[in-house]
Amino acid sequence: MGRVILAWLLGLAFLTTGIFSWLTAPSPLGSASLPQHTANAANGELIYHIGGCISCHKGADATVPSGGEPFKTPIGTFYPPNLTPDAETGIGQWTAAQFVNAVQLGISPKGQHYIPAFPYASYHRMHTEDVLDLFAYLKSLAPGASPTKAPDVPLQWALRPATGIWKRFALHPPIMDDPTQSPAWNRGRYLVTGPGHCGECHTPRNFMMVSDETRALAGAPHPDGKGRVPSLQDLIGRGKYESVDDLADALSLGELGGYDRLASGGMAEVQANIAKLPETDIRAIAEYLASIK
Amino acid sequence: MKRNWIIGAAVSLTMLGTATAVMAGFGEDREATMKEVGKSMKALAEIAKGAAYDDAIVEQNTTAMATAFEKFGTLFPAGSETASKAASPDIWANMEDFNTLRTNAQTAALKVQTSGQDGFKAAFGELAATCKACHTKYRLAD
Numbered sequence: 010m011g012r013v014i015l016a017w018l019l020g021l022a023f024l025t026t027g028i029f030s031w032l033t034a035p036s037p038l039g040s041a042s043l044p045q046h047t048a049n050a051a052n053g054e055l056i057y058h059i060g061g062c063i064s065c066h067k068g069a070d071a072t073v074p075s076g077g078e079p080f081k082t083p084i085g086t087f088y089p090p091n092l093t094p095d096a097e098t099g100i101g102q103w104t105a106a107q108f109v110n111a112v113q114l115g116i117s118p119k120g121q122h123y124i125p126a127f128p129y130a131s132y133h134r135m136h137t138e139d140v141l142d143l144f145a146y147l148k149s150l151a152p153g154a155s156p157t158k159a160p161d162v163p164l165q166w167a168l169r170p171a172t173g174i175w176k177r178f179a180l181h182p183p184i185m186d187d188p189t190q191s192p193a194w195n196r197g198r199y200l201v202t203g204p205g206h207c208g209e210c211h212t213p214r215n216f217m218m219v220s221d222e223t224r225a226l227a228g229a230p231h232p233d234g235k236g237r238v239p240s241l242q243d244l245i246g247r248g249k250y251e252s253v254d255d256l257a258d259a260l261s262l263g264e265l266g267g268y269d270r271l272a273s274g275g276m277a278e279v280q281a282n283i284a285k286l287p288e289t290d291i292r293a294i295a296e297y298l299a300s301i302k
Numbered sequence: 303m304k305r306n307w308i309i310g311a312a313v314s315l316t317m318l319g320t321a322t323a324v325m326a327g328f329g330e331d332r333e334a335t336m337k338e339v340g341k342s343m344k345a346l347a348e349i350a351k352g353a354a355y356d357d358a359i360v361e362q363n364t365t366a367m368a369t370a371f372e373k374f375g376t377l378f379p380a381g382s383e384t385a386s387k388a389a390s391p392d393i394w395a396n397m398e399d400f401n402t403l404r405t406n407a408q409t410a411a412l413k414v415q416t417s418g419q420d421g422f423k424a425a426f427g428e429l430a431a432t433c434k435a436c437h438t439k440y441r442l443a444d
Contacts, residue, residue, distance in 0.1 A: 239443045264433040265350070265426075267343025269336065270444070272437035273388075 033173030035116040040106040046138045053146025056139050058285040060132075060204045064278045065089045068155055075099070075153035082126050083234050085162030089127075095152040100144075108144045109137055115176065122172040124162065125179070130220065131206035133180040139204065179219045193289075197297025200290060205283075210238045210275075226301055231274055238274060242301050250299075257295035261288070329385030332377045335370050342367045343433070346414065350426045355419045364415040371408035375401065390440045403436040 057063075066089045068075030074092040091099040100108065103118060110116040115129035123129065132140070162168065184203060186195045201207050202225075212220045213229040228240030249270070250256040259268040263280045271280040283291060342363035349355055383394055393400045410429040417425035 236442055262347065264343070264430040264437065266347045267340045267345075269340060269433065269437055269441060272434050273390075273441045273443045276443070277434060277438040 029170070032177075033122075033170035035114070035120050035122055035173065037110040037114060037116045037120065038106060040104065043106055043109060043141070044137055046141050048145035049142045050145040050149050052139065053142035053144065055286060055290070056135075056143045056204050057146055058282050059200050059290070060143070060206070061279055061282040062092060064275075064282065065127075066092045068153060070153075073153050074147070074150070075155040077155040077158060080126065082232065084124075084126075084168075085160060087124075087126050087160040087162065088158035090157065091153065091155040092147050093150050093153040093155075094148045095154050098155050098157050099152060100147060101152060103144075105141055105144055109140050112140050112143070113137065114180070115172070122169045122176070124160070124165070124168055124172055125175070128206040128209045130176075130179045130181055131203060131209055134182070134184045134199075134203040136183075136199075136203075175217065175219070178217060181220070181222075191296070193293040193296050194300060196290065197293035197295070200286075200294050201297055205294070207241070211241050226298075233274070236274065241298055244301075245299050246302070253292070253295045253299045256299060257288075257292045260284070260295060261286075261291045325382045325385045327385075328377050328379065328382040329387075329389075332374070332386050332389065335373055335377065339367055339370050342370075343430070346426055346429075350423055355422060360422070361415060364411045367411040368408050368415075371404055371411065374404050388442050388444045390442050393440050396439075400436070400440060403432065403439070407432040407436065 063072070063074050065080050066074040066076045067078050068091070069077070071078075075095070075098075076089045076091040078088070080087045080089050093099045094101040096102055103111075107118040111118070111123070112129060112132050113135065114133070115123040115125060115127060117123055181202070184199055187198075190198075208220050208226060210232060211226045211228060212222070213224050213227060215221045226241040228242075229238050230236075231238050244250050244256060245252065250259060258266050259271060260280065261284050262268060263271045263277070263284070271277065283294070286294075345359055345363050349359070378389070378393055378397075378400070380394065383389075383391055407429070410425070410432045414422065414425040414429050
């Protein structure tokens with residue numbers, strides 16, 4: 010009798026472990042699943058700016074994405090990695106597939122889940138071609154060495170597998186164009202919700218820390234723990250901006266155009282990144298944002 | 303005795319009410335003053351974006367801004383921390399720094415005034431940077 014129970018318990022343990030690893034294990038893409046694409050580094054630079062990569066991955070020189078500067082979050086401090094093509098500490102030896110897995114699936118080249126301080130749930134919406142272009146742009150930068158430093162985050166042994174389960178709910182499906190809307194609106198939606206990852210701060214999260222898309226861009230508690238990130242809904246109806254053009258000017262000029270709302274809570278850096286986009290893209294972002302009621 | 307108590311309470315309440323109203327007044331005054339600054343910046347931005355350079359417009363708006371920044375020195379007294387939503391409580395914890403940023407903006411506005419047509423764009427950029435420096439630290443989202 011005792012043996013039977015023991016066998017049952019062992020079986021149960023194996024089964025639980027099996028289900029657990031099936032639920033939490035990363036499943037990266039292989040190179041064969043990448044689209045056929047000739048990389049365009051100029052488009053990659055655009056994606057780099059709308060993604061605001063520099064804001065978190067800045068190095069000791071704040072204009073170079075060589076990483077290593079502390080990035081504080083409520084769960085601990087991260088030292089975002091080096092995005093320059095340095096062979097030792099950067100992405101110099103990465104393959105395109107490894108880069109796509111990192112950016113869109115949150116899986117490191119070593120096969121670990123990235124903790125989603127890295128906003129890959131939004132990047133999962135992106136066209137993989139744009140991610141490949143971004144890779145080409147980063148590869149074209151001058152390599153910069155940087156000290157690599159493990160995140161100062163407690164309980165990572167539990168957080169990383171938990172991230173595996175979280176991803177099953179949190180990764181946003183890729184975006185399809187809405188044929189009833191203008192090309193500019195579709196472009197704006199893509200930039201805002203995909204590479205721009207505006208919803209990471211402006212959309213509230215549910216109890217599982219998954220973005221609540223029924224309240225997209227409705228405003229949320231600030232990730233720093235102090236104050237609120239404002240709602241982006243009905244910006245014109247609520248009198249925050251006069252028109253789509255006014256909003257586009259605010260995004261591209263900030264204080265240079267006499268606008269004072271785009272500097273608080275970390276938005277100053279975001280606005281500076283957006284200002285580097287082509288005018289048509291900034292107008293597209295404004296057009297999409299203005300349509301959110 | 304009882305009457306004294308009632309009078310005392312009434313006086314305290316009136317004083318409290320007045321104090322609250324005065325503090326709220328600081329909030330309204332800040333917002334109205336900042337709105338004027340925004341209007342001046344927009345007028346100057348038109349020139350930076352390519353409208354014809356006009357000495358009168360530059361003089362008028364930079365003077366208005368320098369005056370506004372002077373006035374800001376009186377609009378954040380102790381006790382008025384909650385009078386407006388966009389003012390960060392960090393202002394009162396770092397009043398010296400806040401005042402430095404305020405006078406930087408004032409100096410930059412006066413520099414735009416004397417920059418002349420050739421130096422306008424650069425001086426205007428520096429002025430905008432002083433606005434942003436202060437907003438980044440001390441302006442909350444609304």
